[in-house]
Amino acid sequence: MKLLLKFNLVFLVVFALGLAVSGTVARKLLQNGAHEEVLDRARLMMENALAVSSYTANQVAPLLETQMKYTFLPQSVPAYSSTEVLNALRKAHPEYAYKAAMLNPTNPRDRAQDWEEDVIMQFKQDPSRTEFIGERDTPAGRSLYIARPIKLSNANCLRCHSTVDAAPAPLVEKYGPANGFGWVMNEALGAQVVSVPMSVPMERADRAFVVVMGLLASVFLLIGAALNLMLWRLVIRPVSQLSKLADRVSLGELDAPEFKAPARDEIGVLSDSFSRMRKSLVHAMKMLDT
Amino acid sequence: MWKQALWGWAFASLPSLGLAAPSLATATIVEGDFVLIRDATLYGLAEGARLQKDDIVQSNAAGRFMRFEFADGVIVDLAPNTRVMLSPKAGTDRGKIPPRLYLLQGTVKLSVPANVPASGTVLASANLDLPAVAKGVVVSAMPGETAAFAESGSIALVERRDFKPQPSQSLRSGQFYARTGDGKAQIVARPSSPFIQSLPKAFLDTLPPRLELFKGRDVLLKPSASSIAYADVQPWIDAEPALRPQFMTRWRVLTKSPEFRAGLVAGMQAHPEWDRLLFPERYRPKAQPGGTTHLARQPAP
Numbered sequence: 001m002k003l004l005l006k007f008n009l010v011f012l013v014v015f016a017l018g019l020a021v022s023g024t025v026a027r028k029l030l031q032n033g034a035h036e037e038v039l040d041r042a043r044l045m046m047e048n049a050l051a052v053s054s055y056t057a058n059q060v061a062p063l064l065e066t067q068m069k070y071t072f073l074p075q076s077v078p079a080y081s082s083t084e085v086l087n088a089l090r091k092a093h094p095e096y097a098y099k100a101a102m103l104n105p106t107n108p109r110d111r112a113q114d115w116e117e118d119v120i121m122q123f124k125q126d127p128s129r130t131e132f133i134g135e136r137d138t139p140a141g142r143s144l145y146i147a148r149p150i151k152l153s154n155a156n157c158l159r160c161h162s163t164v165d166a167a168p169a170p171l172v173e174k175y176g177p178a179n180g181f182g183w184v185m186n187e188a189l190g191a192q193v194v195s196v197p198m199s200v201p202m203e204r205a206d207r208a209f210v211v212v213m214g215l216l217a218s219v220f221l222l223i224g225a226a227l228n229l230m231l232w233r234l235v236i237r238p239v240s241q242l243s244k245l246a247d248r249v250s251l252g253e254l255d256a257p258e259f260k261a262p263a264r265d266e267i268g269v270l271s272d273s274f275s276r277m278r279k280s281l282v283h284a285m286k287m288l289d290t
Numbered sequence: 291m292w293k294q295a296l297w298g299w300a301f302a303s304l305p306s307l308g309l310a311a312p313s314l315a316t317a318t319i320v321e322g323d324f325v326l327i328r329d330a331t332l333y334g335l336a337e338g339a340r341l342q343k344d345d346i347v348q349s350n351a352a353g354r355f356m357r358f359e360f361a362d363g364v365i366v367d368l369a370p371n372t373r374v375m376l377s378p379k380a381g382t383d384r385g386k387i388p389p390r391l392y393l394l395q396g397t398v399k400l401s402v403p404a405n406v407p408a409s410g411t412v413l414a415s416a417n418l419d420l421p422a423v424a425k426g427v428v429v430s431a432m433p434g435e436t437a438a439f440a441e442s443g444s445i446a447l448v449e450r451r452d453f454k455p456q457p458s459q460s461l462r463s464g465q466f467y468a469r470t471g472d473g474k475a476q477i478v479a480r481p482s483s484p485f486i487q488s489l490p491k492a493f494l495d496t497l498p499p500r501l502e503l504f505k506g507r508d509v510l511l512k513p514s515a516s517s518i519a520y521a522d523v524q525p526w527i528d529a530e531p532a533l534r535p536q537f538m539t540r541w542r543v544l545t546k547s548p549e550f551r552a553g554l555v556a557g558m559q560a561h562p563e564w565d566r567l568l569f570p571e572r573y574r575p576k577a578q579p580g581g582t583t584h585l586a587r588q589p590a591p
Contacts, residue, residue: 067494069441069464070486169464169480 007231008224015220023213030208034201035144039133042146042194045086045096049192052085053078057154072170079110079150095200100150102190106161106171106180116147116193123149123188132191135198142198150190152183238267242274254282313340314376315358315366317347318500321492322354322370325522326511330543332518338509341376343388344536346526348373349396355492359501363403364390364412369490372396373525380414381532383455389414392533394525397430399441399493415450416530417469421458422446428493430485438467439481449475453530518544520553528560538567 061076074080079100086098101112103120112120119132132147152158160167161183183189241259248256261271317324317339324335327346333339335347341358349356349370356368368374373394380389387410391398400413402423413420413429417436420427424443430436438447440461447467449456461467461477468482469475518541527537544550545568554564566573 063496066441066496070481070489070494173480 003236004228004231008228011224011227015224019213019216019220022216023209026212026216027205027209030212031201031205034205034208037204038144038196038201039146041093042096042196045089045093045098045194046146046148046192048089049082049086049098049100052082056081057156068168068170070170072168072174074107074174077107080107083110095196097195099193099195100190101193102150104179104182104189106175108175108179110190112190116191119145119147119193120149120188120191123147123191127188138197140197143195144198144201145193145195147191147193149188150192151188152185155185158183158185234263234265235267238262238271242267242271246274249278249281254278254285311342313342314345315341315360316501316504317341317356317358318504319355319357319492319497321356322349323352324349324356324368325514327518327523328511330518330541332514332516332522333511334514336509336511338504338507339511340508343377344375344540346373346375346523348522355490357497357500359499360390361501362406363499364406365401365499366391367399367401367490367493369397369399369488369493372398374398375526375533378533379536380411381453383532384411384414384419387411389419393429393431394529395431395433397428397432397489397493399426399428401426402443416453417450418467419448419450419455420445421448424463428489430488434471436467436469436475437481437485439485440465453532517547518550520550524553524557527554527564528557534561534563538563542567 056076056078060081061078064073064076067073068076075084079102083098083100090096090098099116100110101116101120102110103112103117105111115136119134122132123129130148133145134147135142135144137143152161158166160171161180164172164177164181167181238259238261245256245259258275259271261268317335317337320335320337320339325348326333326335326339326341327348328342328344335356341347347356347358347368349368349372351370353368353370353372355370357365358368359365366374373396375392375394377388377390378392380392389411391400391413393413393415398413400420400423402412402425404425408422411419411421412423413427415429415431415436417431418429418438420429420438423445426441426443427445428439428441430438438445438461440463443463445461446458447461448458449469451472459477464479466478466481466485467475468478468485523537523541527534527541529537541550545554551568554561554568558565558568
């Protein structure tokens with residue numbers, strides 16, 4: 001088996017092993033990174049929703065106070081405005097879904113689904129918990145979600161959510177007296193939930209993985225080609241020439257041309273040694289002839 | 291003689307200088323066409339105009355929204371097609387102090403600050419008076435329809451039937467009073483949708499007071515190019531009996547206008563008291579043979 005073949009076989013094995021190991025590690029890291037990135041973006045959306053809610057409660061609602069005496073305007077409700085803003089944001093990021101899921105909402109569209117109720121119950125059971133991250137199966141595939149508790153911290157909110165009698169008449173007129181009352185301060189009443197299909201971080205990680213592995217393979221191939229070229233030029237070619245010269249000398253062709261090593265490396269030293277050996281051999285042969 | 295002439299000139303100049311009477315309120319928002327009738331002169335209203343006792347402010351459909359503010363903080367918003375009069379003589383059954391505002395027609399919104407002491411009727415109209423307003427109320431007086439909405443705080447309300455006051459009732463914050471014609475009034479928990487739809491958008495917003503912006507800025511009122519037409523003031527001339535006598539002296543001078551006089555004559559049945567003014571000869575005692583006298587003619591019924 002030729003040296004170059006042996007070298008390439010070993011190189012390919014190392015290349016394959018290296019690519020497999022680094023691919024596995026890179027894939028894991030990239031998936032984790034994409035997962036964290038998706039969660040961070042979800043958190044940012046949630047912070048955005050909170051900021052919009054706070055802005056609505058503190059600045060918009062007071063301006064609509066008079067109008068609210070005539071007609072109930074959902075635009076004055078923090079949860080409504082944050083949902084609307086997030087829905088607008090979803091036009092640019094359709095993969096993200098936001099919901100202010102409530103156990104006892106005023107607006108029926110905010111009613112929590114079964115799995116959301118479970119999340120809210122976890123916040124109820126552990127009031128110190130501030131975030132919940134989970135995965136669940138959906139008809140469209142596996143989904144990743146992040147949830148934060150919704151608690152009443154502003155006593156003004158109780159004006160609309162304590163009892164039917166205390167609530168503004170336009171609100172009762174619009175949503176009826178059955179829902180959205182009996183809320184308690186500082187208790188988990190619902191959860192902000194941002195969901196994103198698991199396929200999103202996976203696809204994102206896969207795209208990065210293909211790029212990383214492509215680059216890694218390219219680098220390996222480039223290194224392999226460079227090593228092959230250098231091995232052939234620096235080792236295999238001079239050794240082959242030296243071997244052919246040795247064959248000619250051994251067959252009695254003592255006037256074969258000298259081998260000139262291109263560099264003063266190990267091959268150059270071998271060439272010098274071979275030249276000396278050839279001179280000694282020529283000298284010994286001449287002594288035998290005389 | 292020349293002294294009398296000088297005094298006469300000085301008194302005649304007072305209204306144009308805005309010194310004739312102390313101002314009660316200031317027009318702080320004027321959107322669209324609103325006019326002011328002071329004495330027998332028509333003025334175009336502008337922001338910053340000072341309003342006095344007995345001033346009439348009115349608009350047609352071209353008047354979109356107007357606000358005037360009293361010095362004590364009471365704010366009055368006017369909708370299109372509204373006619374109001376400031377502090378008029380409106381009959382003894384409304385108390386010694388004239389009502390702050392008389393609503394003849396249209397829709398007004400009153401905002402009363404908490405620190406304003408109760409003094410007399412806040413708003414009077416043909417079908418209802420408001421002796422007390424805690425904070426905010428919207429009153430509408432349309433032909434055949436009267437409505438009041440206690441927007442914030444409670445109000446005391448006195449119905450008037452055949453121009454006579456009925457027992458006082460109160461409306462809690464958010465309650466709506468509605469009366470059609472002479473029928474029984476309804477008090478319900480929420481204002482009706484047509485009522486809400488009829489209000490100008492500005493009524494539904496909380497607009498901050500603007501009186502401070504006009505302090506020290508006197509706006510000279512410019513008399514309108516046209517004089518008062520009969521149609522401009524006909525609803526006032528035919529208003530409730532307690533209000534009408536003052537207009538005979540106020541607009542006596544306008545009867546020199548043939549158009550005005552013709553209007554009065556054509557509608558004499560609605561304001562028979564003007565007959566004596568227009569046709570005094572009919573009421574002069576006539577000498578009869580035998581030394582007795584009697585009126586030449588009875589006024590139109």
